[in-house]
Amino acid sequence: xxxxxxxxxxxxxxxxxxxxxxxxxxxxxxxxxxxxxxxxxxxxxxxxxxxxxxxxxxxxxxxxxxxxxxxxxxxxxxxxxxxxxxxxxxxxxxxxxxxxxxxxxxxxxxxxxxxxxxxxxxxxxxxxxxxxxxxxxxxxxxxxxxxxxxxxxxxxxxxxxxxxxxxxxx
Numbered sequence: 001x002x003x004x005x006x007x008x009x010x011x012x013x014x015x016x017x018x019x020x021x022x023x024x025x026x027x028x029x030x031x032x033x034x035x036x037x038x039x040x041x042x043x044x045x046x047x048x049x050x051x052x053x054x055x056x057x058x059x060x061x062x063x064x065x066x067x068x069x070x071x072x073x074x075x076x077x078x079x080x081x082x083x084x085x086x087x088x089x090x091x092x093x094x095x096x097x098x099x100x101x102x103x104x105x106x107x108x109x110x111x112x113x114x115x116x117x118x119x120x121x122x123x124x125x126x127x128x129x130x131x132x133x134x135x136x137x138x139x140x141x142x143x144x145x146x147x148x149x150x151x152x153x154x155x156x157x158x159x160x161x162x163x164x165x166x167x168x169x170x
Contacts, residue, residue, distance in 0.1 A: 057156050059156065059157070059158035060096050060102060060156045060157050060158060061096060061097045061157075061158050061159075062094060062095075062096065062097075062102065062105075062152060062157065062158075062161045063095050063096050063097035063098070063099060064093075064094070064095045064099070065092065065093075065094050065150075065152060065161060065163055066092070066093040066094075066095075067090070067091070067092050067150070067163070067165055068089075068090070068091045068092075069087070069090070069165075070165070070166075071165065071166045071167075071168055072085055072087065072113075072138050072148070072165060072166070072167045072168070073085060073168055073169075073170045074113075074138055074139070074140050074167055074168070074169055074170065075169075075170050076143075076169070081141060081142060081143075082139060082140075082141055083139070083140045083141075083142075083143070083169045083170075084115070084137065084138060084139040084140070085137075085138045086135065086136075086137050086138075087135070087136040087137075087138065088134070088135065089132055089133065089134055089135075089136075090109075090121075090132070090133040090136045090165075091130070091131070091132045091133075092107055092125070092130070092131045092132075092150075093128075093129050093130050093131075094107075094125055094129045094131075094152060095129055100129075101125075101127065101128045101129025101130070102125060102129045102154075102157070103125055103126055103127040103128070103129060104124060104125060104154055104155065104156075105124065105125045105129070105131075105152050105153070105154045105157060106122070106123075106124050106152070106153050106154045107121075107122070107123050107124070107125065107131050107150065107151070107152055108120065108121070108122050108150070108151045108153075109121040109122075109133075109148050109149070109150045109165070110148070110149055111146065111147060111148040111149055111167075112146070113138045113139060113140050113146040113147075113148060113167045114136070114137070114138060114148065115137035115138060115139045116137070121133050121136070124154075138167055140167055140169060143169050144169065145166060145167065145168055145169070146166075146167040147164040147165065147166055147167060148164065148165040148167060149162065149163075149164055150162070150163050150164065150165060
């Protein structure tokens, strides 16, 4: 025999229909807000990821480094064993493998033949991939071949590039 406080089957169905109806109302009213919040979060997440990916720069590969003059001829004009030359300009042009200029490349030239205080020259290429050093003095003691070592590096450049400019006694 059923207890007095238990609900009849029809009453139980009526209550569960009310609960379902309340849940349906709650989910229908809350669903658009939840979807809107999820959409905003997804949009922000996508924007952050796209911004991060677009900031990744493909590496630049150096294709060609043109140096003018390609060789530096030094002279012993007073025959004292010191061979020297004063260049009006030492020009460098750097391009990538597609022959596009590389701007912002850092160039370091060093060697004991350079007559400045630190035996170094340093500069950065312009947007046209050009760099010029004005009034470069070169000096070699004795009748022997020397070299100026040049390195090219910089942000986005895949690997450092090395070359030499020969200093030849004449």
